[in-house]
Amino acid sequence: MKHTLSLLKLFSYYSIKKTLAQPLSVFLFVVAKIIRFALFFFFIHYLLSKTRMLVGYTLTETLLFFLTFSLIDGIAQLLFREVYRFRPLVTEGTLDLVLTKPYHPFLQILIGGIDILDVVMVCIYGVFALYFLRQIDSSYSLSLVVYILLIVNALIIAAAAHICILALGLISSEIDNALSLFRDITRLGSLPIDIYSEPIRTILNTVVPVGVMMSFPVKGYLGLLSIQSLVYSLLLGTVLLWTSLYMWRRALVHYQSWGG
Amino acid sequence: MDHDILVTHLTKAYKVREVKKGGGFMQFFKRKYSDHTALSDVSFTVNKGEVMGMVGPNGAGKTTTMKMLSGILYPTSGSIRIRGYVPFEKKHAFLRQISFVMGRKNQLIWDLPAIDTFRLNKEIYELDDAVYKRSLSTLLDFLDAHELIHRPVKTLSLGQRMRLELVAALLHNPSILFLDEPTLGLDIVVHSSILRFLQEYRREFHPTILLSSHDMRDVEQLTNRLMLVNKGKIVYQGTLNALVHLYGTHKRIRVVREKSYVLSKKLKKLVTTDTFPLLELRVKRSDLEDTVSQLLLGGKCTDLTVENESIEKVIEEVLSINSS
Numbered sequence: 001m002k003h004t005l006s007l008l009k010l011f012s013y014y015s016i017k018k019t020l021a022q023p024l025s026v027f028l029f030v031v032a033k034i035i036r037f038a039l040f041f042f043f044i045h046y047l048l049s050k051t052r053m054l055v056g057y058t059l060t061e062t063l064l065f066f067l068t069f070s071l072i073d074g075i076a077q078l079l080f081r082e083v084y085r086f087r088p089l090v091t092e093g094t095l096d097l098v099l100t101k102p103y104h105p106f107l108q109i110l111i112g113g114i115d116i117l118d119v120v121m122v123c124i125y126g127v128f129a130l131y132f133l134r135q136i137d138s139s140y141s142l143s144l145v146v147y148i149l150l151i152v153n154a155l156i157i158a159a160a161a162h163i164c165i166l167a168l169g170l171i172s173s174e175i176d177n178a179l180s181l182f183r184d185i186t187r188l189g190s191l192p193i194d195i196y197s198e199p200i201r202t203i204l205n206t207v208v209p210v211g212v213m214m215s216f217p218v219k220g221y222l223g224l225l226s227i228q229s230l231v232y233s234l235l236l237g238t239v240l241l242w243t244s245l246y247m248w249r250r251a252l253v254h255y256q257s258w259g260g
Numbered sequence: 261m262d263h264d265i266l267v268t269h270l271t272k273a274y275k276v277r278e279v280k281k282g283g284g285f286m287q288f289f290k291r292k293y294s295d296h297t298a299l300s301d302v303s304f305t306v307n308k309g310e311v312m313g314m315v316g317p318n319g320a321g322k323t324t325t326m327k328m329l330s331g332i333l334y335p336t337s338g339s340i341r342i343r344g345y346v347p348f349e350k351k352h353a354f355l356r357q358i359s360f361v362m363g364r365k366n367q368l369i370w371d372l373p374a375i376d377t378f379r380l381n382k383e384i385y386e387l388d389d390a391v392y393k394r395s396l397s398t399l400l401d402f403l404d405a406h407e408l409i410h411r412p413v414k415t416l417s418l419g420q421r422m423r424l425e426l427v428a429a430l431l432h433n434p435s436i437l438f439l440d441e442p443t444l445g446l447d448i449v450v451h452s453s454i455l456r457f458l459q460e461y462r463r464e465f466h467p468t469i470l471l472s473s474h475d476m477r478d479v480e481q482l483t484n485r486l487m488l489v490n491k492g493k494i495v496y497q498g499t500l501n502a503l504v505h506l507y508g509t510h511k512r513i514r515v516v517r518e519k520s521y522v523l524s525k526k527l528k529k530l531v532t533t534d535t536f537p538l539l540e541l542r543v544k545r546s547d548l549e550d551t552v553s554q555l556l557l558g559g560k561c562t563d564l565t566v567e568n569e570s571i572e573k574v575i576e577e578v579l580s581i582n583s584s
Contacts, residue, residue: 007383014380018371096332097367101384102355253334256274257327 007103011112015081019116029117037070037124040190055194060135061222062192067129069190069214072151073183074122076158082113083162087175095170096257109166110159133221143221146230150217156237157213158186163244167251173258189214212236264436264468265306265329270338272299272324272492298324300492301338306468306485313483313500314472315575320489322472326438329470330360342436356385359434363444366421367428368413374424375409378431385432392431399427402457419450426454430461439471443478455481476571488578495582500571507581508574511548512567513555515539521559527551537562542569 019026044066048059057065086109089095098105133144161182169175185208188196193204193211205211212233219225273295280292299321306312314322327333329340331347331354340347345354368377382392400406403423408416416424422442429437442458443451455478462469462482473479479486479500486503488496496503515521516537523531523539530551533540543551548566555564568574 003383003386007380010380010383014369014372014376017376018369021371093362093365094367096327096362097360097365099332099350100330100355100358100360102352103384254275255333257332 004103004107007107008111011108012114015113016116026117030120033117033121034124037121040066044191055192057192057194060132061218064129064132064136064221065192065215065218066190067125067132068151068218069186071122071125071129072154072158072214072217073186074118074125075155076162078115078118078122079111079155080158080162081115081118082109082111083165083175084179085113086166086169087173090169090173090175093257106163110162136222143223146220146225147217150220150230150233153233153237154213154217156241157209160237160240160244163241163248167244167247170248170251171254171256186210186213192218209233209236209240262308263305264308264310264343265304265312265470266341267305267325267329268303268339270299270302270325270328270340271297271336272321272328272333273297273336297492299328302489302492302494303338304487304494304497306470308468309466310485311462311469311471311483313479313486314470314489315474315476315479315486316489317579321492322489323440325489326360326440326470326472330358330438331355332360356432357434358436358438359429359432360438361425361429361440361442363422363441364418366413366425368421368424370414371412373410373412374416374428377413377424377428378409381428381431387432395431395433396427399430402460403427403453419446422446422450422454423457426457433465435467437467437469439469439473441473442471443473443475451475451477458482476575480571488575490579490582496578503578504568504571504574507578508569509545509577510542510569510573511545512569513541513543513548513551514563514565514567515541515555515561516563517558518560518562521561523558524554527554527558 041063044062045059048054048062052059054062086095089098089109095105095109098108101108133147165175165178165182168178188204189210193201193215196204201211216225216229216233220230275293276296278292278294298319302321302325304312314325316322324333328335329342329347331350334348342354343357345351347354368374369380378392378396381387387395400409403426405420405423405427408420408424409427413421413424426442439458443454446454459481461467469482471478471482483500485498486496486500487494488503496507498506512532517539518537527541530541530543531539532542541551541555552564552566555561
């Protein structure tokens with residue numbers, strides 16, 4: 001474990017070093033992210049200043065949904081940024097060199113490229129989320145624990161999705177479109193999943209579990225989640241993670257190493 | 261004999277999508293795949309400390325063999341044991357003992373200086389400070405690369421990068437080394453220096469090496485044994501000398517002649533090069549004595565040498581026999 005952590009530290013350090021070597025990109029990236037976040041934030045504010053409620057949620061609660069989505073999305077990007085750089089590794093053949101090293105390849109290709117720029121954004125989302133959490137009086141004492149637990153579960157689901165994308169990339173070198181698809185689908189969870197009618201809502205809670213990822217933490221915090229739903233979401237996270245790891249192992253067997 | 265690498269009945273078939281000419285849009289829906297056999301029922305052993313060369317044309321299956329031996333690819337059938345390990349299981353204890361160097365593929369971090377990759381490898385292989393420093397210094401001395409390690413890798417030439425690539429690959433003192441065309445694309449000076457380095461490294465550390473190369477100098481200077489691969493099959497296994505003896509059916513005669521020299525009609529048919537004063541002939545081994553006698557009758561020559569055919573020519577011959 002100590003070895004794994006020291007390697008992860010080193011991968012992250014080099015990743016930060018590479019990012020900071022391009023100051024103009026750093027500046028543009030952060031500015032663009034802040035503008036996008038601010039625009040959507042004010043869009044929700046404007047929308048609810050006219051209607052007061054969105055499917056039964058107040059402005060503060062709706063903003064908490066959006067902030068929780070941004071937080072989970074931001075942490076997932078921070079942790080799994082290296083997946084976005086996986087395609088050239090496969091097509092240029094350098095992945096072969098990763099596979100001959102004595103550490104689990106996920107250490108490099110999944111979480112080995114922590115992005116310092118996302119840290120800035122995640123901190124901003126975190127501070128805002130904390131502010132709105134304090135604005136809402138939760139009805140039970142374990143609400144914050146459930147909220148954090150479901151965010152961790154959402155990150156496990158995000159990890160599973162990224163591992164599936166890596167597995168797909170390994171056998172087909174298709175990464176970019178799969179990632180875009182994942183991000184577009186998760187964006188459906190930027191507002192409470194209840195805004196969608198049936199059967200879309202059920203699909204978003206089961207087949208493509210965006211609701212479980214993005215809406216369940218806030219619902220749990222608000223005391224709107226049954227114990228069965230809580231258990232279901234944790235089980236779903238575990239099953240998806242196990243399935244993704246199985247897919248990765250199968251993909252390794254079918255990997256043809258055409259790259260280079 | 262102590263085998264480090266034991267390969268039995270190894271086969272690898274790739275799945276390849278068939279794209280028919282004029283198939284158009286329907287090919288998107290009706291996909292057909294066929295098996296392309298890259299390696300077929302191959303068996304061989306490599307002894308501890310031995311250097312085995314792999315030679316063959318492009319697509320013969322050399323790189324595929326190395327990739328299966330290092331655990332990158334999963335064999336379709338057959339078995340591989342390297343020091344008792346099954347490579348595809350990717351046991352860390354196995355991966356710590358090997359290193360794979362591929363010509364033109366980098367493990368060096370492109371945007372950062374090479375020293376950062378070396379530090380990373382120090383952590384990956386859990387090397388002690390003292391071992392790391394000693395190993396790094398020895399390798400940099402060998403390759404005369406001290407001044408390169410603090411420059412970003414992207415600013416280095418191909419030859420400089422390959423020198424540092426070797427440092428990164430050998431830092432943990434691997435006992436089994438896979439070298440897949442390590443001198444590919446290098447200029448003659450760098451090529452020679454890398455060859456010298458590999459010879460010295462081999463003498464000093466005695467690793468087991470599997471080397472593939474298209475350059476016969478690499479094979480001649482580094483290997484103990486040779487494996488000739490063609491169309492996924494081994495067509496020859498043995499020493500280089502034995503190969504030349506078995507398949508080198510011709511000899512090469514070089515004559516440096518004077519202006520008055522006259523070549524008989526019969527010998528003219530054997531000439532391969534004729535640029536005054538040099539004359540080169542290719543003759544059957546059995547006809548060697550006769551040909552030399554006749555050559556000496558043609559007039560004054562200042563030099564006459566008889567050589568074996570080049571190893572490239574012999575290999576070409578073996579492969580053409582095998583193909584036909």
